[in-house]
Amino acid sequence: xxxxxxxxxxxxxxxxxxxxxxxxxxxxxxxxxxxxxxxxxxxxxxxxxxxxxxxxxxxxxxxxxxxxxxxxxxxxxxxxxxxxxxxxxxxxxxxxxxxxxxxxxxxxxxxxxxxxxxxxxxxxxxxxxxxxxxxxxxxxxxxxxxxxxxxxxxxxxxxxxxxxxxxxxxxxxxxxxxxxxxxxxxxxxxxxxxxxxxxxxxxxxxxxxxxxxxxxxxxxxxxxxxxxxxxxxxxxxxxxxxxxxxxxxxxxxxxxxxxxxxxxxxx
Amino acid sequence: xxxxxxxxxxxxxxxxxxxxxxxxxxxxxxxxxxxxxxxxxxxxxxxxxxxxxxxxxxxxxxxxxxxxxxxxxxxxxxxxxxxxxxxxxxxxxxxxxxxxxxxxxxxxxxxxxxxxxxxxxxxxxxxxxxxxxxxxxxxxxxxxxxxxxxxxxxxxxxxxxxxxxxxxxxxxxxxxxxxxxxxxxxxxxxxxxxxxxxxxxxxxxxxxxxxxxxxxxxxxxxxxxxxxxxxxxxxxxxxxxxxxxxxxxxxxxxxxxxxxxxxxxxx
Numbered sequence: 001x002x003x004x005x006x007x008x009x010x011x012x013x014x015x016x017x018x019x020x021x022x023x024x025x026x027x028x029x030x031x032x033x034x035x036x037x038x039x040x041x042x043x044x045x046x047x048x049x050x051x052x053x054x055x056x057x058x059x060x061x062x063x064x065x066x067x068x069x070x071x072x073x074x075x076x077x078x079x080x081x082x083x084x085x086x087x088x089x090x091x092x093x094x095x096x097x098x099x100x101x102x103x104x105x106x107x108x109x110x111x112x113x114x115x116x117x118x119x120x121x122x123x124x125x126x127x128x129x130x131x132x133x134x135x136x137x138x139x140x141x142x143x144x145x146x147x148x149x150x151x152x153x154x155x156x157x158x159x160x161x162x163x164x165x166x167x168x169x170x171x172x173x174x175x176x177x178x179x180x181x182x183x184x185x186x187x188x189x190x191x192x193x194x195x196x197x198x199x200x201x202x203x204x205x206x207x208x209x210x211x212x213x214x215x216x217x218x219x220x221x222x223x224x225x226x227x228x229x230x231x232x233x234x235x236x237x238x239x240x241x242x243x244x245x246x247x248x249x250x251x252x253x254x255x256x257x258x259x260x261x262x263x264x265x266x267x
Numbered sequence: 268x269x270x271x272x273x274x275x276x277x278x279x280x281x282x283x284x285x286x287x288x289x290x291x292x293x294x295x296x297x298x299x300x301x302x303x304x305x306x307x308x309x310x311x312x313x314x315x316x317x318x319x320x321x322x323x324x325x326x327x328x329x330x331x332x333x334x335x336x337x338x339x340x341x342x343x344x345x346x347x348x349x350x351x352x353x354x355x356x357x358x359x360x361x362x363x364x365x366x367x368x369x370x371x372x373x374x375x376x377x378x379x380x381x382x383x384x385x386x387x388x389x390x391x392x393x394x395x396x397x398x399x400x401x402x403x404x405x406x407x408x409x410x411x412x413x414x415x416x417x418x419x420x421x422x423x424x425x426x427x428x429x430x431x432x433x434x435x436x437x438x439x440x441x442x443x444x445x446x447x448x449x450x451x452x453x454x455x456x457x458x459x460x461x462x463x464x465x466x467x468x469x470x471x472x473x474x475x476x477x478x479x480x481x482x483x484x485x486x487x488x489x490x491x492x493x494x495x496x497x498x499x500x501x502x503x504x505x506x507x508x509x510x511x512x513x514x515x516x517x518x519x520x521x522x523x524x525x526x527x528x529x530x531x532x533x534x
Contacts, residue, residue, distance in 0.1 A: 007284060014281040015289070017274060017373045022282070023352065024409035025292030056410075057417065083360065085290065093348070093377045095409060095441060096416035106284045110360045129396020129460065130432045133414055141408035142291035142362060143323075147400055149363035150324065165397045165432075174362060193396065 004109040006069050019104050021087025024095060025140035027104075028052040030084045030198075033235045034074035039082070041235065041266065042067060044198045049086065052137040058088055058103055069107045079112040081236060087140070118243035118252075119232060122157035124148040124173060127165040128193035136196040148173040159232060161224075161245075164193050169219050172232050175240070176200035177219070180229035180253040184213035199233035199263075206262040212255055229253035238263070271376040273336050286371050288354025291362060292407035294371075295319040297351045297465075300502045301341035306349070308502065308533065309334060311465045316353065319404040325355060325370055336374045346379040348503060352407070383425065385510035385519075386499060388439075391415040391427035395437055395460035403463040415440040426499060428491070428512075431460050436486050439499050442507070443467035444486075447496035447520040451480035466500035466530075473529040479522055496520035505530065 003011045020026035030045045039045070046063045053060055070082050085106040091098055126148040134141070148160055152173075159172045171177050171194040179186040185207065190196045207214035217223075224230070229251045230242035239260045242250045270278045287293035297312045306312070313330045320327055337349050352373040358365055393415040401408070415427055419440075426439045438444050438461040446453040452474065457463045474481035484490075491497070496518045497509035506527045509517045 005284060013284055015284045017272060017280055017282045017352075018375065019289070020413075022286070022289045022354075022373075023296070023407065024413050025407055026410060026413050029290070056414075081360065085284075087289075093350070093380075094416070095412040096419055097413065106289075108285065113360075126400050127398050129398035129401070131394050131396035131411065133393050134396070134410055139410055140290065140292055141410045143293060143401055143406055143408045144398065145362040146287075146291050146293050146364065147323075149361070152363055 004073060006073065006107045008105050009065075009069060015104060015106065016090045018090050019087055020089060020091050020097070020101065021085065021104060021140055025142070026056070026097075027085060027087030027140045028056065028058070029086070029138055029140060031235060032070055032082045032084065034070065034077065034080050034082055036078060037071065037074050037076060039067065039070045039074065041198055041202060042070070044201055045084075048138065048196065048198055048201070049084070052139060053086065055137060056088070056139070057097075058086065061086060073107060073109040077109070081110045081112060083108050083110060085140070113236065116158065116237060116240060118241045119158045120156055121230065121232070121242045121245040122151070122160045123246060124151060124160035124162045126151070126162065128162050128170055130164055130166060130192040132192055135193050136190045138195050145173045162194075166192075167221070169221060169224060170194040175232035175234040175237065178203065178231045178233065179219065179223050179227045180231070180255065181226065182228060184215060185255065186215055186217050186219060186223055188219040189216050197234055199235050199238065202263045202266065203233055203239065203259055206259040210258060210262055212259065231256050271340060273340065273374045275372050276332075276336060282371060282373065283357045285357050286354055287356060287358050287364070287368065288352065288371060288407055292409070293323070293364075294352060294354030294407045295323065295325070296353070296405055296407060298502060299337055299349045299351065301337065301344065301347050301349055303345060304338065304341045304343060306334065306337045306341065308465055308469060309337070311468055312351075315405065315463065315465055315468070316351070319406060320353065322404060323355070323406070324364075325353065328353060336372075340374060340376040344376070348377045348379065350375050350377060354407070380503065383504060383507060385508045386425045387423055388497065388499070388509045388512040389418070389424035389427045390513060391418060391429045391440060393418070393429065394432040395429050397431055397433060397459040399459055402460050403457045405462050412440045429461075433459075434488070436488060436491060437461040442499035442501040442504065445470065445498050445500065446486065446490050446494045447498070447522065448493065449495060451482060452522065453482055453484050453486060453490060455486040456483050464501055466502050466505065469530045469533065470500055470506065470526055473526040477525060477529055479526065498523050
């Protein structure tokens, strides 16, 4: 079997146990879809990773190096997911970074998961804590999502909507949320909690390009109840229609396919 | 130099890069004070670790094994800190645990840090997200504390009070907070955010044993302004008086020494 993991560019499967990524979740990650040996939407991933790095005061990742390492692991594979983990690296005891840490870079290839049918969508009992200093980032502090996914029942509840501690619906446990209304699409703001998914950004770009009305809002539960359809987004699924939410059948919305066709045509 | 790290009981410094502790912060930790080769307050640490493990659906850690491994690393050392990290272990891609993971145990010895003078206490600009499902636990999702400690200026600002996103003061970035009033002591509840420190528990026990009035409250900023004194707690510091908070000199409170004497007499 070909190598499936690089650490700081070298074939390896182990890292230092005093890495701050382990000790504090002090780092970021990306999950990149690769097709025929090439990363899809790599610039979008790099932009989000760079924005997170700036917020955590980590050095800006090198796009060419990211491309090279992802391509190295994806070579010869029809379709796979490549996860990139970027931590602050090894440091002495204590939350406070010294500033002398050198980031650790883990790049790992995963098999492409099986296909998914339209989602059976439930509601999570796990709230999302609100913190504007962390919101939107794909950082390594993901216990809320771990606890939420413990409540999934694949085939019965494939994904759950997570609600902010204030009560507003924000996103799925592994996806972003879009609400179809007759005249426009809505998606929740992720400035207090939630992740600004790469596929979410692509949907915003697609809607703008296709002049499909789409607004970022403080979504309310009533908006879910009034929705004619719902769909979820992540780079693995692309845009995934919701078949049923909280016992209610949802319509497939024709805008979803139009958005996806635009997104799928982007490199 | 003697060995200073055990992973799953074996001398090692590396762990698998697909450990869920790294990928999601899916785990817990303890920082244990050791004196003359023995762990202080080990049962308290084990109880908190066990409570966290139950909440994350991890197996209960083995107290005898914990004692053995800590003692092994502390042997022959006058005073040190031993950090124990317990993760869910290695698993396949995805937030959702399979249930078949085997926990990873990292035990590492750190030198005893230098002495600290009474604290110059500041205010953090980093809020604490409120989530009752995570509150109180010493889990590995610690980015809020990392960001807060980036604002410290040792000697000028040694520690900061962190406020919940609701605005209430909750704890320090590495310690719990106690407010001295004339007739009673107050400490913030940690049921929405914050860590239930082992030293905080010992203070609660000491106050009960000594019949020093102490209440757990939803502390308000006005309580800080009215305080005659403040002190912070963690197992490294014990009970640490605050010299100055937000430009205001604080009195040393005689109750602090009485509480500490009781705590220091416990095994």
